[in-house]
Amino acid sequence: MDGWIADWRQKNSRGRRRPWLWLLVAVLMLFTGTGWGVMNYAWKQVTLQVDGREIVTRTFAGQVGQLLKERQITLEAGDVVLPALDAPVTKGMVVTVKRAVPVKIIADGREKELLTPPATVAEVLNKAGVTLQPEDRVTPDLATTVKAGDTIKVTRVTYKVETVNSEIDYQVERRPDGAIEKGITRIVQRGQKGILEETYRIVYEDGQEAGRELVATRVVKEPVPEIIAVGALNMASRGGYSFRFERVIWAVATAYTHSGSRTATGVYPRVGTIAVDPDVIPLGTRLYVEGYGFGIAQDVGSAIKGNRIDVFLDTEAATARWGVRRVKVYILR
Template sequence: METEIRRPLRKWGAITVTIIAVVLFSVFFYITITHHTLSIPEIMNKAGIKLNPMDKVVGEFSKKKLPVHLAVVRVEESFYEQEEIVPFPKERQLDPSLKKGEIKVVQKGEDGLVRKKYLIHTENGLETDRKVVETEVLKEVKPEIITMGTKGTIMIASRSLVNPKKVLTLQATAYTHTGNNTYTGVYPRIGTIAVDPRVIPLGTRMWVEGYGYGIAQDTGGLIKGNIIDLFMDTKEDCLRWGRRNVKVYILE
């Protein structure tokens, strides 16, 4: 709550004290001095304004430049505590014993909880700074651990790979989570592949060299012609994959 008042409150000789505002029930003063020989503490005393240890008086205080305009800045510090959730991190580990494209949840993640104590600095009732002075862990955070298969051997025993409907050599890039569903409406996961539907129809099952099994479930503005975009779980995996030419087995 701030109320503009600007009315004379007290006059002492050449000193006029005016209330300029009331903010959160605190009164702030504006002082006009037409001539003076006093120090700031003496002026405050004569004006009947009590300064707290942290308060500030701002303005150009010069005996040669009159009138002098001074403002009292009420400075306060207080402590504030609040509990905050610490989101669990996600750890991805590679597992050569799992087939490429397979994932396994080793440990479910759990958010942590901390209590933080803040030192709040205010000037004239408005917060100007805050910093954490103490942190207490109430609940330890538990990371989510997922292993991802890297075994990339082709299953020759699989009839669908021995007799694929078609074999293409395409350029393959990689993408990761965007927060959006795919073109077909499903949420992307390992095995989701973006295609140009003119080359590979949506819904097509395929096996991608070095990646594994996947389904054409997405499209993309840059996916035009003989190129596919493979979904991966992390940005790091995408960077490791890069851009490469691969054989794509279109399955029956």
């Protein structure tokens, strides 16, 4: 009897101790799970993009700045971090470090160098405070991403409209006139130049003219043609004689007399001998000189050049009376 009671007490004692054991196991599992959960929540996987590399890492850092410090990533002036340094670190986050590169900007006659993270030309100009006008030309293109050592050139392009007046040459009309001797001309109507108005669109690059385009023309004043009557008459009557001629010229006529020398053609001068410029009237040409009469081109003179002649007279008194005259000289056939 005593043995049965002892066995019962021992089994009852074991039954009372088992709940405490299970309670302890439960508490341990609770703390273990909580710790794992807390650690799993605080330990985040992120991706770092820096210096051309992509690094996948886990971190307990709370902010991006702490993450970079933890990974010993040093930032230089002009570097940009995305997201910002004070942004909280979250699971799966991608943190990008854009290193600044040196870039030169040429605009408005000045050069400027600055450090900038890789960005488009438009973004760099905006950062540098360079304002663009619609007509400005930028090299490289605004959408281009800059690289270290790139030069951005801004060419200021402006336009101006300019009006220029120029002369229009008049035409010359030559009309035969049978009332005028052949070789003689007379101006019937004097020509007048017209005025042409031209409008240009001029392009300037950095203040210097780079080109112009004619956009409009207008005749402000029409030119007036010059009308010249051209002699067609080739027959003349003088002193009861009628003769045909090839042409008539106006000439300045002087007179000379005996000097004892022969003429350029080797004969002694006499009335009817006329000195001429052979480039105008060939020697040997038969002539009729108003106020003098018929003659032959037989002599030359140092002062007889162009439309000048020297007629021979017998006496000094006659040459003095002749003086200097403007006469018509008929070149005979």
